[in-house]
Amino acid sequence: MQVIDGKKISLQIQDELAAEVTRMKAEGRRAPHLAAVLVGNDGGSLTYVGAKVKACEKIGYGSTLIHLGEQTTEAELLEVVHKLNNDPAIDGFIVQLPLPKHISEQKIVEAVDPKKDVDGFHPVNVGRMALNLPCYLSATPSGIIELLRRYNIETSGKHAVVIGRSNIVGAPVSVLLARNANPGNCTVTLCHSRTKNLEEICLQADIIVAAIGKPHFLTADMVKEGAVVIDVGTTRVDAPGTKLGWRLLGDVKYDEVAPKCSYITPVPGGVGPMTIAGLLQNTLLAAKGEIYS
Ligand code: NAP
Numbered sequence: 001m002q003v004i005d006g007k008k009i010s011l012q013i014q015d016e017l018a019a020e021v022t023r024m025k026a027e028g029r030r031a032p033h034l035a036a037v038l039v040g041n042d043g044g045s046l047t048y049v050g051a052k053v054k055a056c057e058k059i060g061y062g063s064t065l066i067h068l069g070e071q072t073t074e075a076e077l078l079e080v081v082h083k084l085n086n087d088p089a090i091d092g093f094i095v096q097l098p099l100p101k102h103i104s105e106q107k108i109v110e111a112v113d114p115k116k117d118v119d120g121f122h123p124v125n126v127g128r129m130a131l132n133l134p135c136y137l138s139a140t141p142s143g144i145i146e147l148l149r150r151y152n153i154e155t156s157g158k159h160a161v162v163i164g165r166s167n168i169v170g171a172p173v174s175v176l177l178a179r180n181a182n183p184g185n186c187t188v189t190l191c192h193s194r195t196k197n198l199e200e201i202c203l204q205a206d207i208i209v210a211a212i213g214k215p216h217f218l219t220a221d222m223v224k225e226g227a228v229v230i231d232v233g234t235t236r237v238d239a240p241g242t243k244l245g246w247r248l249l250g251d252v253k254y255d256e257v258a259p260k261c262s263y264i265t266p267v268p269g270g271v272g273p274m275t276i277a278g279l280l281q282n283t284l285l286a287a288k289g290e291i292y293s
Contacts, residue, residue, distance in 0.1 A: 001258055002151070004230075004265045006143070009150050010273035016058050017280050021060035024287075032287035033062035034094035034279070035084055035117065039077060039103065040070040045096045052094070055276045058095030061283060064090065074103045078111050085113040092136075092286035094279070115292040118282035121168075129172060132179050132289045141172040143274025144209065144230055147185040152226055153207075153263060160186035160201055163195075163218070163251075164211035169232055173209050198222070198257045213250035220256040229257055229264045232271050248272075 021031050021054040025111055029161060034056050056063035077095070084093045109228050114124035120138035128135035128291065137145070150154055160177045164170035166287065167253045177186040189201055200207055210218045211232035223229060233251030252266030258264050265271055285291050 001261050002263050004147050004151055004257075004263050006147060006265060006270040009147060010118060010143075010277040012150075013146070013207045013277040014055065014280065017061075017284055018059040020284060025060075031060050031062055032091050032283045033064070033089055034283045035064040035066065035087075035090045037068065037077070037080060037093065037095045039068045039072050040100050041094075042098070044265045045098070049096050049176055052276060052279060055280060056283075059280065061280070062089075062141045065208065070100055072100075072103075074107065077103055077108060081108060081111045085111075088118065092283045094198060112220045114147045118279055118283065118286055126167075127174070130175055132181065136285065136291060137176070137278065138168060138172060138203070139275040139278035139282075140169050140232065140271065141176055141279070142278040143271055144173055144232070145176050145183050146274060147230070147265065147271070148228075148280070151263060153183070155183040156185040157208065158186050158206035159189070159204055160207040160209065161189045161191060161205035162209045162211065163191045163198070163202075163231070164209075164213075165190055166191045166211065169211040170209070177207070177209075210251035214251060214255040216251070217251045218257060220253065220260055223257050223260050224258050226262045227260065229261050230271065231265050231267050234267060234272060 036049050036052055038045055053063045053065050060228055074088050095108050096106055099108065109121045110123065112122055114122045119124055120136040125135045127138060163172050166254045174188045174190040177184060178188040191198055191201060199222050203224050205227055207228045209230045209232060213233055213235055216236065217234045223292060229252055231250035231252040234248045236246045237249050239245060239247040248268050254266060
């Protein structure tokens, strides 16, 4: 059994991107520039956005953080999005979700210019992904694919079972695994809360991606010997006596599932760290105009 080290791979990618920034600067080009818009003071969002800005600084990207108040109106936020769409100094930007309830996330996502949509949430990018056209892949699905690629895990002809069909994880992962690409070429079964006989389906899987949000949902009796298990789940649970007072649990009962696997991602340290790498990769593509020229 091999543990897939997402933290190590994410740092490796960041080193590669930093080297690319150095090359760009040596050629007289400016470094990629990512902007992040944060509305309100949600603790999780502040942490995520802070980590993204810090990662940009670390690898030599430019970064801009636009922090707006909780009471910002939808019209005001749309105005900020339009400004960023038209600012030639910004290669790509994200609007951190979730947004306050009075703002339509769909409206905001659709207002972002697809050419600058480095989160890969705009319907144009999602549609292009489904058609296997160049696009910005959203960070979590692309992080999963990147882990499979960098660990040389064979996917062609394999049966992949994806549990969870959300727009941000399960559904795009199922599309990417089924594409005629490498990694890809899987036969995919996409499962959700209405799926019958989930245990039986999982037992037939060569690759399982668990993206449910229910700690320890996937148990050893659902996994066949030698399977590859990717755990996307991250649920915060109280952990009195620890420094943070909480810890993250995955969707997989790691201790009993891991011994049966050929490869498995831990939580934390598996898929999670890959999301920043994916965003930074997209920002470089945006700066180079490699997806949309
Ligand atoms: P979500 O939108 O809540 O979707 C959960 C999915 O799981 C739904 O499709 C749901 O089915 C399905 N589900 C729920 N109970 C089920 C059951 N008993 N059997 C089969 N399927 C079931 O969640 P999400 O946004 O995709 O996130 C999933 C997990 O990944 C969460 O823990 C989240 O925190 C984590 N996550 C991690 C990262 C990362 O970077 N590591 C990124 C994003 C999300 P229905 O559609 O039928 O309701």
